[in-house]
Amino acid sequence: MASETEKTRALLQSCSPQSLMCSLGLGVFCLVVDRLLQFPVIQQSDWLRALSDNAVHCVIGMWSWAIVTGIKKKTDFGEVLFAGFLASVIDIDHFFLAGSLSLKAALTLPRRPFLHCSTVIPVVALTLKLAMHLLKLKDSWCFLPWMLCIAWSSHHIRDGIRHGLWLCPFGKTSPLPFWLYVIVTASLPHVCSVVMHLTGARQIMSSKHGVLIDV
Numbered sequence: 001m002a003s004e005t006e007k008t009r010a011l012l013q014s015c016s017p018q019s020l021m022c023s024l025g026l027g028v029f030c031l032v033v034d035r036l037l038q039f040p041v042i043q044q045s046d047w048l049r050a051l052s053d054n055a056v057h058c059v060i061g062m063w064s065w066a067i068v069t070g071i072k073k074k075t076d077f078g079e080v081l082f083a084g085f086l087a088s089v090i091d092i093d094h095f096f097l098a099g100s101l102s103l104k105a106a107l108t109l110p111r112r113p114f115l116h117c118s119t120v121i122p123v124v125a126l127t128l129k130l131a132m133h134l135l136k137l138k139d140s141w142c143f144l145p146w147m148l149c150i151a152w153s154s155h156h157i158r159d160g161i162r163h164g165l166w167l168c169p170f171g172k173t174s175p176l177p178f179w180l181y182v183i184v185t186a187s188l189p190h191v192c193s194v195v196m197h198l199t200g201a202r203q204i205m206s207s208k209h210g211v212l213i214d215v
């Protein structure tokens, strides 16, 4: 278990100028890329629109996790890629709900598919945490529920600018303002880091990655 001094150092590192610059970069990326995706050349093609939209979810997931793990040092690039995969793979539920591999069917659903319900995120994350505890995987895989939270939250928040957040069974919000999406996405990795500190998960991850406790 890390000492209080180590925890304080690690907390400071997660809010270091480099880390904040990376978050600022993430915010600028969101600001620019979602404007670029509005270009007619992309909007006029269903496939191009779907693929580029999904690729942006992937990049935001990767970027967010790279900030959480500390991109200056020994970031495990495999983990970063996996975070991107998690952030983009949930769109597969469009095809499940459509019961078809047709993109047109997947884009014209009568309701939102289940992985786009935001209350599913804490349920799946807590179930994963419990499963890993029971399987005694909690040290080596302790990052997984956090990665899932940040990857899926970033996806839901970005989808929220068009559809709002769906908080089943309580209903859904209005579409999120674009500025709110940018701010929340850019600050999400830091919020995640701080909560991980408070729960002790970050200290376990730090010893695994060899990062953050050596300012």
Ligand SMILES: [Zn+2]
Residues within 6 Å of the ligand: 090, 091, 116, 155, 159
């Ligand atoms: Zn989506």
